[in-house]
Amino acid sequence: MSSPRRITLKELAAELGVSTASVSNAFNRPDQLSPALRERILEEAKRLGYRGPDAKARSLRTGRSRIIAVVLAETLTYSLKDAVASELLSGIAEVLDAHGHTLLLLSGRQDASQVPGSSSIADGFIVYGLMASMALVEELQSAGHKPIVAVDFDLGDHPAIHVDDEPACYAIAQHALKTPASRIGIVNLRLTETACNGRITEAHTLLPAGRTITRSRLAGFHRALAERDISPDSVTMWNIEENTYEVCAPVLAEILDLPASERPDLLLCMSDRIALTAVTLAEQRGIRIPEDLRITGFDGIEEGQYRSPRLTTVQQDSTEKGRLAARMILGLEPASPRLLTTRLIQGETCP
Amino acid sequence: MSSPRRITLKELAAELGVSTASVSNAFNRPDQLSPALRERILEEAKRLGYRGPDAKARSLRTGRSRIIAVVLAETLTYSLKDAVASELLSGIAEVLDAHGHTLLLLSGRQDASQVPGSSSIADGFIVYGLMASMALVEELQSAGHKPIVAVDFDLGDHPAIHVDDEPACYAIAQHALKTPASRIGIVNLRLTETACNGRITEAHTLLPAGRTITRSRLAGFHRALAERDISPDSVTMWNIEENTYEVCAPVLAEILDLPASERPDLLLCMSDRIALTAVTLAEQRGIRIPEDLRITGFDGIEEGQYRSPRLTTVQQDSTEKGRLAARMILGLEPASPRLLTTRLIQGETCP
DNA sequence: TCTCTGCACTTAATCGTTCAAGCTTTTCAT
DNA sequence: ATGAAAAGCTTGAACGATTAAGTGCAGAGA
Numbered sequence: 098m099s100s101p102r103r104i105t106l107k108e109l110a111a112e113l114g115v116s117t118a119s120v121s122n123a124f125n126r127p128d129q130l131s132p133a134l135r136e137r138i139l140e141e142a143k144r145l146g147y148r149g150p151d152a153k154a155r156s157l158r159t160g161r162s163r164i165i166a167v168v169l170a171e172t173l174t175y176s177l178k179d180a181v182a183s184e185l186l187s188g189i190a191e192v193l194d195a196h197g198h199t200l201l202l203l204s205g206r207q208d209a210s211q212v213p214g215s216s217s218i219a220d221g222f223i224v225y226g227l228m229a230s231m232a233l234v235e236e237l238q239s240a241g242h243k244p245i246v247a248v249d250f251d252l253g254d255h256p257a258i259h260v261d262d263e264p265a266c267y268a269i270a271q272h273a274l275k276t277p278a279s280r281i282g283i284v285n286l287r288l289t290e291t292a293c294n295g296r297i298t299e300a301h302t303l304l305p306a307g308r309t310i311t312r313s314r315l316a317g318f319h320r321a322l323a324e325r326d327i328s329p330d331s332v333t334m335w336n337i338e339e340n341t342y343e344v345c346a347p348v349l350a351e352i353l354d355l356p357a358s359e360r361p362d363l364l365l366c367m368s369d370r371i372a373l374t375a376v377t378l379a380e381q382r383g384i385r386i387p388e389d390l391r392i393t394g395f396d397g398i399e400e401g402q403y404r405s406p407r408l409t410t411v412q413q414d415s416t417e418k419g420r421l422a423a424r425m426i427l428g429l430e431p432a433s434p435r436l437l438t439t440r441l442i443q444g445e446t447c448p
Numbered sequence: 449m450s451s452p453r454r455i456t457l458k459e460l461a462a463e464l465g466v467s468t469a470s471v472s473n474a475f476n477r478p479d480q481l482s483p484a485l486r487e488r489i490l491e492e493a494k495r496l497g498y499r500g501p502d503a504k505a506r507s508l509r510t511g512r513s514r515i516i517a518v519v520l521a522e523t524l525t526y527s528l529k530d531a532v533a534s535e536l537l538s539g540i541a542e543v544l545d546a547h548g549h550t551l552l553l554l555s556g557r558q559d560a561s562q563v564p565g566s567s568s569i570a571d572g573f574i575v576y577g578l579m580a581s582m583a584l585v586e587e588l589q590s591a592g593h594k595p596i597v598a599v600d601f602d603l604g605d606h607p608a609i610h611v612d613d614e615p616a617c618y619a620i621a622q623h624a625l626k627t628p629a630s631r632i633g634i635v636n637l638r639l640t641e642t643a644c645n646g647r648i649t650e651a652h653t654l655l656p657a658g659r660t661i662t663r664s665r666l667a668g669f670h671r672a673l674a675e676r677d678i679s680p681d682s683v684t685m686w687n688i689e690e691n692t693y694e695v696c697a698p699v700l701a702e703i704l705d706l707p708a709s710e711r712p713d714l715l716l717c718m719s720d721r722i723a724l725t726a727v728t729l730a731e732q733r734g735i736r737i738p739e740d741l742r743i744t745g746f747d748g749i750e751e752g753q754y755r756s757p758r759l760t761t762v763q764q765d766s767t768e769k770g771r772l773a774a775r776m777i778l779g780l781e782p783a784s785p786r787l788l789t790t791r792l793i794q795g796e797t798c799p
Numbered sequence: 800t801c802t803c804t805g806c807a808c809t810t811a812a813t814c815g816t817t818c819a820a821g822c823t824t825t826t827c828a829t
Numbered sequence: 830a831t832g833a834a835a836a837g838c839t840t841g842a843a844c845g846a847t848t849a850a851g852t853g854c855a856g857a858g859a
Contacts, residue, residue: 116839117815121817148568153816154844155815156569156816156844157504157817158815158843164552177534177538183534187528199552200553202541202552217499218503218569236499373755381756405732456846468809469811472848504846507846508847509848510814511814
């Protein structure tokens, strides 16, 4: 409760009878002044409660803030609850933290009241997931020549980090189809042009590749189906808009409540959240897994592995993806497109 | 690729032949100039690719940044993976976003290479969980008179948000003890003075209330035990340092691998993560829940409710806690201490 | 006609730093 | 002793905005 206002570098300098430059150097470039003076400055600083240069002023002057912004396609509220996004953030935070940077969270959603310039404070941007509106991203592009790294989608000629969605989904479908299935269902994630939570009919137009991440996953599934001479038309498709239990549950209930003769006995899901919801609802209905219903997921989130039956899924290392993105943005890694590999986890939901 | 450098407000003003004040007002205080001029300025701004005032300069001048920092007790990497912390952040983000603020993540851990002044950029701080080191917090306190809100622990005379840990744990233990138990075990979270993952012996000193959140939870358990004339000494206690599956699993394996005659048949856990790990490991060992082992948790995370058996637990609304903290920090809510209520969820792990 | 008020805009100080360039003083080889 | 180089410190101009105070001018009221 001593100081009514924080003391400034200038005042500290005046107090000591030295120039502001010396004080600045005492904090930033120890080699630029004598150890004796530096010691004196640091001591006086401590005595007066001066905590080092003000971040706002420093970043204005230097142009750098040591802040990296992560722009998330969905609302922050949703992203923070999503296991995959959280893991990505976790990886990003790990690297940033280790290198003295901090993490600013931005949402790319239109409905988020975006602070217009608040983004201009960051030194670089990690953009995750396909933006509903590209407004913010366009702003970033023109906002100066700050590094941008895209994750899970392509963004102009900025480096992008992807996982091998198509081969991974080919592999898991191939695995699943080793055991013949009578009725195959695919539960997609944000695949339709217009929002749809439920069955995909001919009335729906599908988003093109590049507009949704799940399109290439679907391609992988189709390739495996083709190999077994199964027509894509014979599989039933559903769609889900948001990767949460609340949104998944009604759609999966619809599927699982079909008469046994119509109900799929193999469900290829585009995310672990979808798959896990399917597992939960199936259990509630006494549908046996994998006897009556085999289920595959995508993502490899912890929750799927630490519960029984263990989920059969594709594991992508989202944390590592985050680490890589962060290293790229910090320039610790060449800024070039990357394709991360995934791993098939043969769990118990589709042995 | 047009501008090598972003244009400034000053340059824009020069281009238009008006003062910088007018340009500034065009963006910030529309009532201070004629609509005609404002229109002209905005148009020219768009033409030249001027995106509005620079956040760094603005925040230096005004002293406000529209950035709120959340200081997390643990590493960011861990916190972002933790369901409870994520929900809290989710609630915070929701409110901040709705009011045009952004979220900066800081870690209070010593081992995090803390950017010394990077915190000085924020307009306010939400401090979550007990800090291992209070260094950062002390810095915040003295760093100016910015609002600080503490969540889940007490911080000087700043407003703190708590949940009713003691009554909640009393209630759930009371519920659990309605069915007699032969051997009771309590699995704590960060209760011991020195790090300990495993059984708590007499050699361990427990942290005092105020140093760990679980102390008051334990008090609630003890009150319920006392009511049934069960001596606290007759219950076995374990401790866990980090609320992750990886750390919980070995400790719970140790418990569940005890000979059936020594193994607890009621396990009161300080978190849902611990409880869920117990459920998973018990299932793997063929220990029946709740017949052979009853389990209770704390937190009420989604994962516990969306899987079977449904977890018996105390639900705290972490999202709402986050919303409240954010509203307080923004001054939308009086900055006074709050005690949020919890709800007993009678799940299937301890009917 | 003259003063007064209000509007629209400008002036200029300021926010708290950093850093290239300049100025002394010391060091050291010759 | 001398000159050059190095060391140690200071000067002063940015960085890009905000805002209180001031100026000029049109229209209203007397």
